[in-house]
Amino acid sequence: MRARAAAGEADDVNDTRVRLRRELERARARTHALTTVPDSELTAQHSVLMSPLVWDLAHIANQEESWLVRRVAGRAAVRDGIDEMYDALRHPRATRTELALLDPAGARAYAAEVRDATWEVLDDCDFDTELTRDGFVFAMIAQHEQQHDETMLATHQLRSGEPILDAPAAPRTVASPAPDRVVVPAGPFTMGTSDDPWALDNERPAHRVHVEAFVIDAAPVTNARYLRFVDDGGYDRRELWTEDGWAHRVEASLDAPLFWSRGEDGRWVTRRFGRRIPVRPDEPVVHVCFHEAEAFARWDGGRLPTEAEWEKAARWDTDTGESRRFPWGDDDPGPAHANLGQRHLGPAEVGAYPGGVSPLGVHQLIGDVWEWTSSRFLPYPGFRAFPYREYSEVFFGDDHRVLRGGSFGTDPVACRGTFRNWDLPIRRQIFAGFRVARDAEGASDV
Numbered sequence: 001m002r003a004r005a006a007a008g009e010a011d012d013v014n015d016t017r018v019r020l021r022r023e024l025e026r027a028r029a030r031t032h033a034l035t036t037v038p039d040s041e042l043t044a045q046h047s048v049l050m051s052p053l054v055w056d057l058a059h060i061a062n063q064e065e066s067w068l069v070r071r072v073a074g075r076a077a078v079r080d081g082i083d084e085m086y087d088a089l090r091h092p093r094a095t096r097t098e099l100a101l102l103d104p105a106g107a108r109a110y111a112a113e114v115r116d117a118t119w120e121v122l123d124d125c126d127f128d129t130e131l132t133r134d135g136f137v138f139a140m141i142a143q144h145e146q147q148h149d150e151t152m153l154a155t156h157q158l159r160s161g162e163p164i165l166d167a168p169a170a171p172r173t174v175a176s177p178a179p180d181r182v183v184v185p186a187g188p189f190t191m192g193t194s195d196d197p198w199a200l201d202n203e204r205p206a207h208r209v210h211v212e213a214f215v216i217d218a219a220p221v222t223n224a225r226y227l228r229f230v231d232d233g234g235y236d237r238r239e240l241w242t243e244d245g246w247a248h249r250v251e252a253s254l255d256a257p258l259f260w261s262r263g264e265d266g267r268w269v270t271r272r273f274g275r276r277i278p279v280r281p282d283e284p285v286v287h288v289c290f291h292e293a294e295a296f297a298r299w300d301g302g303r304l305p306t307e308a309e310w311e312k313a314a315r316w317d318t319d320t321g322e323s324r325r326f327p328w329g330d331d332d333p334g335p336a337h338a339n340l341g342q343r344h345l346g347p348a349e350v351g352a353y354p355g356g357v358s359p360l361g362v363h364q365l366i367g368d369v370w371e372w373t374s375s376r377f378l379p380y381p382g383f384r385a386f387p388y389r390e391y392s393e394v395f396f397g398d399d400h401r402v403l404r405g406g407s408f409g410t411d412p413v414a415c416r417g418t419f420r421n422w423d424l425p426i427r428r429q430i431f432a433g434f435r436v437a438r439d440a441e442g443a444s445d446v
Helices: 002-035 039-043 053-072 093-098 104-124 133-158 223-231 243-252 290-299 307-315
Strands: 181-184 187-191 207-211 214-217 260-262 268-272 275-278 370-376 401-404 421-423 437-439
Touching: 002 053, 002 104, 002 133, 039 053, 039 104, 053 104, 053 133, 181 307, 187 307, 207 307, 214 307, 223 290, 243 290, 290 370, 307 370, 307 401
Parallel strands: none
Antiparallel strands: 181 214, 187 207, 214 437, 260 268, 268 275, 370 401, 401 421
16 A cells, blocks of 8 residues: 555656646747847847846746755756846846846856756655645746746837737637626635645635625626727716826826827727737727726726625636636636637637636636736735745735736736736736726625
8 A cells, every 4th residue: 555655646746747847848938939039129128117038038047046956956056146137126127228137148048057957956856845845836937937928928019110929819709798797696705725736825825705796797898898988088087087097197198008099090009019900899908007997997887896806706606605716617727718828919809718707607807818906915814925025025015906817928827716916006018907896786695
């Protein structure tokens, strides 16, 4: 029996290694695709909001080296004297071009050297410490790289040059969400997770939350709906905006989503990765900030959902009363479930993923666009920073709002029903949209 148990444990360890290698290889293939561009594009500062792409490339490698090569394996640094330069908290994005960064060839060589060492560390790892159990720290590095890949994708969107990236168009509508809104009954549900082995610290621990009955849009707000807000003077109606929101609207001269403009025929067009295309009415609106989303929701007679409301709509199983990993169940996302992983360079039309619908009938909670919530980024009860404070804890407070669900640029390894993203309420370069919620007086408690 003991030998059989040991063999089973060895099989589990080998399976973990295989999965981790696959995730790390997939992340690196995407990084390669995003950085296989002229050196001048890698070293340019395409926006003060973003790093030069070459900084992201070396930063990805530096994080991998720090955690896997040095922390897990206890090896010497692959390259001395560069940690401070690639510390994201020490240098704002707008100033990173002033640093003595590795050039493109140097950054690529550094990333390759670190990855060679990582394979040796992975092959030797017994996954027997808190940091390595179930492959956590390796998965954390895969998620970190994919998160920076999405950031680099946003940098490509901000580029002003000729198109470089390409991908098939996102699917068109194959099943319309019906009804337009869904009632989520009052009652408790389990928010967060304590047992997802690759979940990050701000997703933990699982805890029970009572949510009053509410109504939520069956799909993200579309361009067509948002255009009605624009045409109704929503950007000029002070009563729709909070004090902070109105001040930002005036200061930034907001009058439409980022990248929208009028074409020669007076119709709205948008710029997407260097190409000008018509604003497609049935796609979720994207590149709006929290303040714009909040103003629209007020114009629409509703509000933004809280983070707990969003998660209950996404995870609560009406039949079992338990929380799922994803709206469709516990299986990892596949192409039939959601628009994830940069398979497409834009959102899909609403209703295009009936395989990803929640038990209550809510569509596209995962993928397409990050969704603003009304909640500030705060720790859950019992939160413990792990394995370092700088991932989550230093960002807790009133400054950031929580976004949920992932976008077309989010990789499945960095997206689940408990995953929490956050950003400043003025940010529009991220692939963010929203949906509207409302109170539901008199809905039954379950």
